[in-house]
Amino acid sequence: MPTVSVIIPTYNRLRELREALTALTKQFFQDFEVIILNNNGDGLESVIADFNGQLAITYVDLPENHHVRARNHGVSLAKGRYILLHDDDDLLLPSHIEEVVGDLEAGADLSYADAELFTYDWQQDHRVVRTTEPFAYPYDREGMKEDSTYIPSGSIYRKSLHEELGLFDEEVFNYWDWDWILRVGQDHLVLHPARATVLYAFNPSGNHESAKQDASRRVYFDRLVEKHELPTTEMKNFHIVQEERRSRLRETRRTFSGHLTESE
Template structure:
């Protein structure tokens, strides 16, 4: 049985996919297969993959249905014990799969294995994520996943691996969800299984900073169903706080473009003034002013300056 199945969803990433696949083929751990799911790309992405002519790479093309369906098809085609995901514009260091394999052997009952990563925000600037209550040197089972999953996310798609049997038991990605589909799955796993983390940085997340906010994209967002976690949240305040931060994030996006009903739906049960005063203050600012502020925030992030409204 293959140890890792590496699933790469691909849509119009011709400029990146060559380096991404090379980063897999350069792994020191060699027991893996690569499953590329071409989501009906309209650029040269498919051609770039075929140029490799490597027996480890399997290429499937599906009708354009989004990243969730693409990843699910990859899971269906996989033969590996562990499923590792890699977005088509991200990058692994050569030790990535070895670190995750070692973590699996040391903590075999975990539902998710997470490596450390860094975020490339500009050509010469990186962010180094840190997590509540977890030292940079710590390696092992996370004591409280939802408490520690802040201010950065522990589980980022291109830095983790999940046993296939876990996905078969709890399900994979929800088709049709366009924002937070990965958050939904990691939450399900965090509720039901221990989560393990390495102490090595083994991946680079290429953060795509938009030039400006886009109303059409905000209006077309389809989010996960937060209500599925209602009972679990009642028993875990850290889970609720974790999910509330995403409710606020989406509510703020909707507020900026005047989607009042959607804004109210996501923040209706959160006491912003008491628990998130700075964010409550943002909701007192006219939406057109917030659009200017958020575009400015994106601009300064491109030159290496970043801050969080949750700080």
Template sequence: MRTEIDQRSVPPARVHPRVSVIIPTYRHQNKIIDTLESVFRQTFQDFEVIVVNDGSPDETAQLLAPLAASGRIRYVEQSNKGQAAARNRGLAEALGDFIAFLDDDDLWPDDKLEWQVSYLEKNPSVAAVGGGCELINDSVAAGEDVFLYEGVVTAETVSCGNPFRSPGQTLIRTQVLREIGGFNTSLWGADDMDLWFRIALRAKMVALRQTALRYRIHEQNASRDVIRMHLNLCRMIHSHLRLVPAEIRDAMRKNYYVWLYNYLGPSKVWHAIKHGSEPFQERDSIKNKLNVTLVMTSLITAPTLGWLFARGIITGKVRKLLRRLKWYDRAQQ
């Protein structure tokens, strides 16, 4: 666990930076220093760093205090409102022409900003550029490179799946982000995918086959709030379908629901319905009538998806029954 940064390796703060690096942080005091070091090692140095502490209950504030006092980072603190709200707070504070988001447990390759800034400067018609990611673990061991998509990212592209694992893979023009209002804070777990869709409707976004992020895989990546995720993805899909022309709406609906099934899967959804009621309070509760309506509507509007869910649940029930019968037979012997 790193607890401090060698101040000699940190670039001076910029008055008018080209890039604003925005890092929301929550409960990652053991990772944030490594994340910041990957930013300070960038070969492109015309940037500011804005760290938004989203009400983290650990020692993050004390850990970052020396960097904030020296002006190496701009430190902002708020009560816990979620990652999307923290990113929006950073966007409101940003002075740069481009925005680069980075999660507080991920790392950047040294040339990430250099090649992305160069691309946007050479292509003024492009609003955002993204790259692939390298999967790493807590020991920062190198893993496989992942490129979910390559080419121009359109609204139809997004309906087939999220083109990026994390916003940390992208560089976005500040003006475009502010014009579309930043992240939708009501779409927990789906706010980044929603952002790509809204950018694609307004401007050109490109994904290139070049590594832009070292994405850390750990237990917290896999959210246990599967039902909450499903409900917010349904809300996102419904809002997106209202924004596209009627002639492509049916095709996009099909794309979305096939992707939704592949992404969550019937076994995960069924397990969450049965065992995961405690995290789902108030408007995210499975007992909420609106939530039940959303789930049922998503199945009805996509019959193939509905059948896949039903088949998965029925298969799971049959397997459980067979396991019980085998246990009963053994107990009688």
């Protein structure tokens, strides 16, 4: 059985997924499986075939585009004792899995690293990094009730947490990750080391306008607020959180070269 199960839901991001999988082939720690959940998107056979013999991949076509339900399906298939969450357009630096596995082996129940937010341009079939900046804030459970600074992509946790806490909450949909970090942090050890080993794709078009969420997202946000008795009523995206909190950025280890899928 693999030590780690990497769960990647995806929807029509073949080029980004290829980059993410390429980065996984460069991990120093290789005792993991990859579970790809295709959310009713275009077929991925051509992408997955390129990694035959390099990655142990389980590929599932799902009949709907529901990313939380897809992650829960991935959890049900996971063979590893640790689960690592992974968005299809993000990448992990080569030391990432080795280091977060070490965090759990040292006693943490969940570990998530800092991130390099990157903007990019497309050149033919690959992304070229335009700008980078760290997303690095200390973990504080009470502070997490005001704004979520938890980036789930690249985070790892003990699969046994689901036995106690249940699966990801589909009822809060877009806010499943905020809900998860609050639930885990209630009675379990969350570690947030100062290592920026997650490359988080930051949509160049994101701005204050993108925070004007539609009515359906407000419904999910209100459910989260009620569930956890949060003190906030303002919906924010990562762009706004980063803008408001830059003065509180912490020092973090930054080793990204600026070139996607290259070694640290």
